[in-house]
Amino acid sequence: MKAGDLKYLIAYTLPLSAFISIGQTGPLAWLTLFIAFVLLPLIETAAPPDDKNLNLKESEAKETQLFFDLLLFLNLPLIGILLFYFFQASASFTQATQWVSGVATMGLLLSSSGINVAHELGHNQSSFDKMVAKLLLLPSLYMHFIIEHNYGHHLRVSTPEDPASSRKNENLYSFWFRSVTKGYMHAWVIERKRLKGKEVSFYSVYNQMFQFTFIQTAYLLVVFFFFGINGLLAAIAMAIISFLVLETINYIEHYGLQRQKLSNGKYERVTAKHSWNSNHILGRIFLYELTRHSDHHYKASKKYQILDHHDQSPQLPFGYPGSLLLATVPPLWFRKMNPILEKYSS
Numbered sequence: 001m002k003a004g005d006l007k008y009l010i011a012y013t014l015p016l017s018a019f020i021s022i023g024q025t026g027p028l029a030w031l032t033l034f035i036a037f038v039l040l041p042l043i044e045t046a047a048p049p050d051d052k053n054l055n056l057k058e059s060e061a062k063e064t065q066l067f068f069d070l071l072l073f074l075n076l077p078l079i080g081i082l083l084f085y086f087f088q089a090s091a092s093f094t095q096a097t098q099w100v101s102g103v104a105t106m107g108l109l110l111s112s113s114g115i116n117v118a119h120e121l122g123h124n125q126s127s128f129d130k131m132v133a134k135l136l137l138l139p140s141l142y143m144h145f146i147i148e149h150n151y152g153h154h155l156r157v158s159t160p161e162d163p164a165s166s167r168k169n170e171n172l173y174s175f176w177f178r179s180v181t182k183g184y185m186h187a188w189v190i191e192r193k194r195l196k197g198k199e200v201s202f203y204s205v206y207n208q209m210f211q212f213t214f215i216q217t218a219y220l221l222v223v224f225f226f227f228g229i230n231g232l233l234a235a236i237a238m239a240i241i242s243f244l245v246l247e248t249i250n251y252i253e254h255y256g257l258q259r260q261k262l263s264n265g266k267y268e269r270v271t272a273k274h275s276w277n278s279n280h281i282l283g284r285i286f287l288y289e290l291t292r293h294s295d296h297h298y299k300a301s302k303k304y305q306i307l308d309h310h311d312q313s314p315q316l317p318f319g320y321p322g323s324l325l326l327a328t329v330p331p332l333w334f335r336k337m338n339p340i341l342e343k344y345s346s
Contacts, residue, residue, distance in 0.1 A: 013035060015082060017031045023098055029102075040322075041322035054308075068303065068305045071288075072117050072132075072288065075114070076136055079136065086234070087235075089102070090227070099230075103241065104241060110140045110242035111241070112286065114136045114242060116249075116288065119149065125301065141219075141243070142239070143212035144188075158270070164247075164254070172248060249320065254276065256341040257341075270298065273313060273344065275294040276315070278315065283320040289305065
C-alpha cells in the first residue's frame with residue numbers, strides 16, 4: 001500500500017461530520033449537507049479532473065490488497081452506530097430543524113456510505129461481501145436493489161427496457177417514479193425466474209424478495225418498539241431520501257445514452273460510451289470510484305480501486321455532487337447536458 005492510497009480515508013468525512021451535526025440547532029446542523037452539496041462542488045469546479053490510470057503492475061498489486069476491502073466494510077458499523085445515535089438523540093430534539101436536518105443527513109449517509117458501498121460489495125463473489133451489502137441496504141429499505149441492479153440493470157443498461165436508465169428530456173422527478181416502481185417490480189420477476197430455474201416454489205422461504213420484505217418490516221417494527229412513532233417516521237423518511245439520492249445518481253449516470261438494437265433483435269454490447277463519467281478527484285474518493293462508471297459496466301466485478309478512465313466515455317461537465325444538484329432543476333440540466341449528449345451521440 002502506498003501513501004496515496006490513504007486518500008480514500010477522506011470518504012469518512014461525511015459520516016464523521018454527521019456525528020457533529022446530528023442534534024445541533026444552528027448552522028452545524030447542516031454541516032454534512034454543506035460539505036456534500038456546497039463545499040465539494042466548489043472544490044471540484046476549481047480542481048482539475050484526474051484521468052490517469054494505473055499501469056498493469058500497479059493494478060495487479062492493488063487488486064488483492066485487504067486495505068481497500070476494509071475501507072468498505074468499516075461503513076457497516078459506522079452506519080449502525082450513526083443510526084442508533086440519531087434515534088437516541090431524536091428523543092430529546094426540541095426543534096423541528098433538528099429532526100429535518102438529522103433525517104436529511106442520515107438519508108444522505110445511507111445513500112453514500114450505505115447503498116453506494118453495498119453496490120460495490122454486491123458485485124463481489126464472496127458470500128460475506130454480499131451479506132454485508134444486504135445489511136447496508138436494509139436501513140434504506142432497498143434490499144431488492146442487489147437483485148435488480150446486478151441481474152436487471154447491468155443486462156439492460158442504456159436501453160428502453162431498463163428503468164434505471166434515464167432518457168433524453170426525461171426530467172428527474174418522473175424518472176424517480178419510473179425507476180423506483182419498475183425496478184422493484186422487476187426484482188420480483190427476476191427472483192421468480194431464478195427460483196423457477198432451480199425448480200423451487202416461488203412461495204417458499206428461499207424467495208429473497210420475501211426474505212427482504214420480512215427483514216425490512218422487522219427493522220421498522222424494532223425501531224417503532226424502541227423509539228416510537230417519531231423514530232419510525234424518521235426511519236421511513238431517511239430511507240426515502242437515501243434511495244432517491246441513489247436514483248438521482250442513476251439518472252445522471254446514463255442520461256440519454258442508448259445502445260443500438262441490432263438486426264437480430266439484440267442490443268449492441270455495452271461499451272464505455274454508454275455511461276457518463278467524472279474524473280473529479282473528490283467525487284471519485286467520496287463515492288469509491290463510482291464515477292468511473294463505464295469501466296464498472298464493462299466488468300462489474302472489477303474492484304473500485306483499479307477502475308480505469310476511458311477516453312471514449314462521455315464526461316460530465318461537473319463532478320457527481322454538482323451534477324446531482326443540477327439534475328434537480330430540469331430546465332438547467334437539459335440546457336447544459338443536451339448539447340453535450342448530442343456530441344457524444346453523433
